[in-house]
Amino acid sequence: MNSHRERISPVLITLAVAMVLTIFPLPSALVPMRPYWVALVLIFWCLETHSLITLGNAFLVGLVLDLLTGSLLGMHALGLVILMFLVTRFRARLRFFPPWQQALSVLALLLNDRIILLWIISLEGDALPPASFWLAPLISTLLWPWVFLLLDHYRSLARHHKAK
Amino acid sequence: MMYGLLAVVLMAMDHRGQYVPRFRSLAGHLVEPVHYVVEWPVRALRGVFGYLQSTQALRRENAALQRDLLQQKASLQRLDAMMEENTRLRTLLEGASSGRRFEFQFAEMIEVDLDPFSHKVIIDHGRDRGIVSGQAVIDGAGIMGQVEDVFQGQSTVRLISDPNHALPVQINRTGLRTVAFGTGDTAHLSMPAVPREADVRIGDLVVTSGLGGRFPSGYPVAIVASIDRREGLTFAQVMAVPIAALDRGREVLLLKSVAPDPAVPDPAVPGPATPVPATMAPAASEAAPPAHE
Numbered sequence: 001m002n003s004h005r006e007r008i009s010p011v012l013i014t015l016a017v018a019m020v021l022t023i024f025p026l027p028s029a030l031v032p033m034r035p036y037w038v039a040l041v042l043i044f045w046c047l048e049t050h051s052l053i054t055l056g057n058a059f060l061v062g063l064v065l066d067l068l069t070g071s072l073l074g075m076h077a078l079g080l081v082i083l084m085f086l087v088t089r090f091r092a093r094l095r096f097f098p099p100w101q102q103a104l105s106v107l108a109l110l111l112n113d114r115i116i117l118l119w120i121i122s123l124e125g126d127a128l129p130p131a132s133f134w135l136a137p138l139i140s141t142l143l144w145p146w147v148f149l150l151l152d153h154y155r156s157l158a159r160h161h162k163a164k
Numbered sequence: 165m166m167y168g169l170l171a172v173v174l175m176a177m178d179h180r181g182q183y184v185p186r187f188r189s190l191a192g193h194l195v196e197p198v199h200y201v202v203e204w205p206v207r208a209l210r211g212v213f214g215y216l217q218s219t220q221a222l223r224r225e226n227a228a229l230q231r232d233l234l235q236q237k238a239s240l241q242r243l244d245a246m247m248e249e250n251t252r253l254r255t256l257l258e259g260a261s262s263g264r265r266f267e268f269q270f271a272e273m274i275e276v277d278l279d280p281f282s283h284k285v286i287i288d289h290g291r292d293r294g295i296v297s298g299q300a301v302i303d304g305a306g307i308m309g310q311v312e313d314v315f316q317g318q319s320t321v322r323l324i325s326d327p328n329h330a331l332p333v334q335i336n337r338t339g340l341r342t343v344a345f346g347t348g349d350t351a352h353l354s355m356p357a358v359p360r361e362a363d364v365r366i367g368d369l370v371v372t373s374g375l376g377g378r379f380p381s382g383y384p385v386a387i388v389a390s391i392d393r394r395e396g397l398t399f400a401q402v403m404a405v406p407i408a409a410l411d412r413g414r415e416v417l418l419l420k421s422v423a424p425d426p427a428v429p430d431p432a433v434p435g436p437a438t439p440v441p442a443t444m445a446p447a448a449s450e451a452a453p454p455a456h457e
Contacts, residue, residue: 058167067188072178074175124327127327127352129280
């Protein structure tokens with residue numbers, strides 16, 4: 001029980017940071033370029049730890065994100081659940097991809113997520129988003145290798161700390 | 165799979181139903197402190213920049229503001245006289261004054277970036293300052309929206325650009341009454357119920373009509389930008405551009421209706437069964453596509 005809790009704390013911390021980054025105010029020109037931080041962090045932990053990121057957890061994270069950003073309740077939850085399903089499905093392959101290939105698969109995953117989002121938005125009756133809507137997955141992909149390295153470093157630090 | 169279904173059901177219920185919004189407003193209390201924490205460094209930075217501003221710039225700004233104030237005061241004087249005259253004429257005409265008085269409350273937006281498709285902003289006034297759900301929110305230029313959820317120290321404002329929002333308006337020039345719906349785009353409102361042969365021109369000012377009792381009458385809302393009177397349409401398709409800075413702006417005013425003089429009967433306060441309530445008019449939800457079903 002104790003070891004389980006210690007393993008989950010870095011996940012929670014990084015997720016919290018990702019959420020703060022999600023609602024952190026940016027100049028309006030930069031807003032469409034905001035990476036989907038929460039998805040990146042979730043993908044990382046899903047690839048690295050086997051059992052922590054279940055679909056249920058992804059759903060809960062999505063709900064918190066929906067509450068934070070004031071979006072339609074369940075919108076991000078659905079997106080993240082589908083994302084996590086795909087990642088767990090192809091986890092064995094994704095893990096051993098070289099970084100650039102991994103980044104490309106992340107791009108595919110995030111584009112898929114945007115398409116789902118688009119579907120929800122249009123069902124809700126909103127106007128179709130501008131072209132900059134598709135910018136966020138690209139930026140996220142460019143950032144993915146660095147996010148990966150950073151989180152990996154953090155993870156080994158946390159693990160080291162625990163061993164001591 | 166099950167979670168996916170659950171998410172879809174949740175969305176449908178949030179879009180249509182009663183219970184999920186209630187859950188949302190409860191859960192909002194938990195999220196509230198996070199918004200404060202996120203916004204704190206921004207506020208701190210702004211404070212620092214405020215200190216660094218030079219005396220020269222401040223003096224210049226002060227002078228400009230005073231000039232503005234003087235101008236506004238002058239035009240207010242005229243307005244006061246006109247209001248007097250107006251009430252006098254009204255009393256002569258129908259023996260009643262429809263004047264509801266309003267108080268303004270100054271609030272600031274909390275600068276966190278919400279989902280751009282949520283058509284909401286957060287302001288830094290909540291239950292502790294007596295905000296109630298349904299209050300009209302304006303900025304210096306025009307109507308912005310109305311208060312939706314009220315939390316302890318902050319509340320969320322639903323913007324008029326939300327596709328589920330309907331606002332009773334009238335064309336200022338002719339007095340033609342209609343309803344302005346949000347389109348999901350902060351740069352456009354749509355007025356789908358204007359008769360084809362109605363006298364509407366591009367550039368006409370659209371103001372609130374005060375019907376429904378939620379928004380006070382006479383506040384500027386939008387300017388007519390395009391009119392489509394094609395053959396075969398039952399109604400003209402009128403699009404208008406909101407005047408208020410829906411997606412920018414930082415300072416807002418909250419309108420609070422003050423109880424009118426009990427001596428004067430007040431026909432402007434409608435009963436609960438007004439045909440066009442300001443928010444979520446049934447027509448709006450019917451016009452929307454049947455979402456998530």
